Amino acid sequence: MAFFPDHIILTCTAVIFLFLFLFRRRRPRRKLPPSPSRLPIIGNFHQLGPLPHRAFQTLSKKYGPLMLLHLGSVPTIIVSSAGAAREVLKHQDAVFCSRPYSSVTNKAFYGGRDVALSPYGEYWRRNRSVCVLHLLTAKRVRSFHGIMDEETSNMIGEIRGSSSRAVNFQQMVRSMMMDVICRVTLGKKTSPKLNELMTDLSGILGKFNVEIFMPWLGWINRFNGFNSRLGRVVTGLDEILSGLLRERRDNKEEEASNFIDILLELQSENNAAFEDESIKAIILVQFFSKNFLVWILYRN
Template identity: 45%
Template structure:
């Protein structure tokens, strides 16, 4: 995969002339009427990408000390407003939240989450409001969370018993593995209805999914570098991971449709049951399609 560091040296060296040309053109152009926040000097093409360094959070903190709690950076063609104070964050997240409500439309999450059908990456609008309402009222209500108390208690008891047996045999206990396994079992039962013993191959797919979400390809911010997509392997990885998860979630949905479990029949409803019930009861006006169910459940199981 091509990372930011691979091409920065070449980009910076080829941008120096354009940088001085840009400064000359700015000095001879009329002043802008827009009142923009303070911004560090940027290079043509790459903007302020070269100033992020290996620890972006520290670099942004250092820049904020010089340019203030609200500053404008340019990551290639993408402008980014950086807030680094409580007052600025409150103004953006609370007082002016509707203006800043939209999510950036990134290509990698878009392909992994069924064209942004989940809550986290969906564009702010009617669809997002409906999906958020479904999640808050049907999946994450206090009553629903309390209904999974038995699952949490059972899995916690199994974890304690496992630790006890390992301790009795004088074996070292890897608490990270034990806690991860317990969390995996709880979330699988709550979201999918049963435990899934994920094999090593699927665990690697999980890990790769997380890595892909953290990938920042240069072509996302610098369009003229889109030709590098043919060589960085990102597209192939996305296609492979997306296919593996889609096949898994499609099988889960089909299994739930066959058994059609209901609370009235003495069975506990998991997330897939709830979403399928909502889809069936609101067939004529529901935004909850199969891809929506997969995207929402995928966000949940990624917490494993």
């Protein structure tokens, strides 16, 4: 068995350490914003408390309008001044416009095919132009005034018909707004099944998800029922949206009066670049965002 002389071993060891040292020195050090000290695993979560916005304000007074927090293992930049926000949202918007990847929103919203979730690029620009030029124009919004007037009249008629009986006005306004959103987005009024699924989805997305902040603990969601509940909701919503697409395709002679009809017309013009998954993603995110806003405004 052959042995290397000690001086050869020492020389090789010295060369290796020198190489590692030089390699480390050549790596550019990133200049990061100031950051409070953090704990292992949880990062700065212990400094947020029950009112995170108050904690952000307190920390920003000490560390400045641009600071770095570690939420679990995820580094997060906190912007807390108008000047810093303008720099991020206007001057550096192309750098910060993409949302971070999330397996939950990726599964719930068809792989992030909507304009709000898709990464910045050609696909995002195309979807943005669809929303700006076809779905949310001033002329298009004015065309929905009739739906709003009709649903408002129906609500007033329901109040008049209640006579002296007490009514839950908050619930009536919420139902009226949901019917308007459904007719504008889906072409028909809401249903109990759809309301149930959207409520469940709001609860899932609003719940703390350990995988977002500690990806290495994502396996927990397979055992606490999170993944199974999300899968049930996603499957149910996809069945409803697929059924609506089939239904609206069968009524081609009708004038485009809702988002689904408009998107189907765009698909017929360029089928290869606008698949059903993109339509369902745009519809679902549009409907979910408005539904979630109503839920926030009129929750008990």
